[in-house]
Amino acid sequence: MAKLAVYPGSFDPITLGHVDIIERAALLFDELEVLVVHNPDKAPRFTSAERVQLIKDSLSEAGIKGSNIKVTELSSGLLVDYLRQVDARALLKGFRNNVDLDYELPMAKVNRDLSGIETVFIAADPAYGLVASSLVRQVAELGGPVEKYVSKAVAKALRGSK
Ligand code: PNS
Numbered sequence: 333m334a335k336l337a338v339y340p341g342s343f344d345p346i347t348l349g350h351v352d353i354i355e356r357a358a359l360l361f362d363e364l365e366v367l368v369v370h371n372p373d374k375a376p377r378f379t380s381a382e383r384v385q386l387i388k389d390s391l392s393e394a395g396i397k398g399s400n401i402k403v404t405e406l407s408s409g410l411l412v413d414y415l416r417q418v419d420a421r422a423l424l425k426g427f428r429n430n431v432d433l434d435y436e437l438p439m440a441k442v443n444r445d446l447s448g449i450e451t452v453f454i455a456a457d458p459a460y461g462l463v464a465s466s467l468v469r470q471v472a473e474l475g476g477p478v479e480k481y482v483s484k485a486v487a488k489a490l491r492g493s494k
Contacts, residue, residue, distance in 0.1 A: 334362035337452065339424040340369045340411055344376045345486045346387045347468060349460030351394050353426035357454055358398040365418065368405040377469055378489065380405040389485035412447035423451040428461050 339357060343350060343366070358364045368383045370376075378386065387403045406414050415423065423443060427433050433453075440451035463481045472478050472490035479487050 333419070335421045336363040336365060336418060337361040337422040337424045338365045338367050338415055338418070338420045339426075340367040340406070341425075342371050342374055342376065342465065343368050343383045343387055344374070344378055344465050345383060345468070345482060345489065346390050347460065347463045347465055347482050347486075348390075348394075349426065349428070349456050349463045349481075350387075351390050351396070351483070352457050352460055353424075353454050354391065354401065355394065355396050355398075357424050358396070358401050360452075361400070361422070361424075363400045363402070364398070364424070365420070366401065366403045367411075367414070368403070369411065370405075370407050380407060382489070386483075386486050386489055390483035393483045393485060410446070412443050412449060415443075415449050416447060420449060423449055424454065425451055426454050426456050428456040428464075 337357060339354065341350070354364065354366060366387055368380050368387070370380060384403050384405050391401065425436050427436060436451070436453070443449060443451060468478050468481050469490070478490060
């Protein structure tokens with residue numbers, strides 16, 4: 333059976349750091365599903381449907397045609413329930429530094445306790461090491477250039493939704 337990994341996140345919006353993780357992870361698994369998840373702790377800038385579209389646009393802008401990559405959304409419920417539903421082999425997360433790991437490790441433990449599904453971590457390329465969606469949103473909101481951190485499609489959307 334094909335080995336599926338699910339890469340969940342808010343992706344609000346997707347950055348070039350996320351794009352890099354997706355490109356590298358797609359080489360490791362038979363199938364990779366990028367999953368836009370509603371995080372009740374965060375008030376999103378973009379709707380889930382907009383985030384899905386921006387991910388697709390960013391991947392195609394980067395020339396990532398991977399036929400083994402799909403982009404979907406999860407609007408409610410536990411992530412692990414969804415993972416079981418789609419028979420995922422692994423959860424995929426990117427991390428930039430120890431702050432990310434401190435945030436991710438408890439989730440990896442709880443998700444494994446609940447489902448037995450392992451979280452696989454990929455270290456962010458240092459070139460994108462300090463890029464965060466929240467910072468990108470803030471820079472854009474204050475009229476700064478964000479083209480170094482996100483695709484053209486995302487930069488345009490951020491300007492458009494000011
Ligand atoms: O990009 P984010 O906001 O850091 O992603 C966090 C996310 C959405 C992956 C996490 O909040 C999540 O998994 N939410 C789904 C609900 C769930 O299963 N929560 C228990 C996590 S242990």
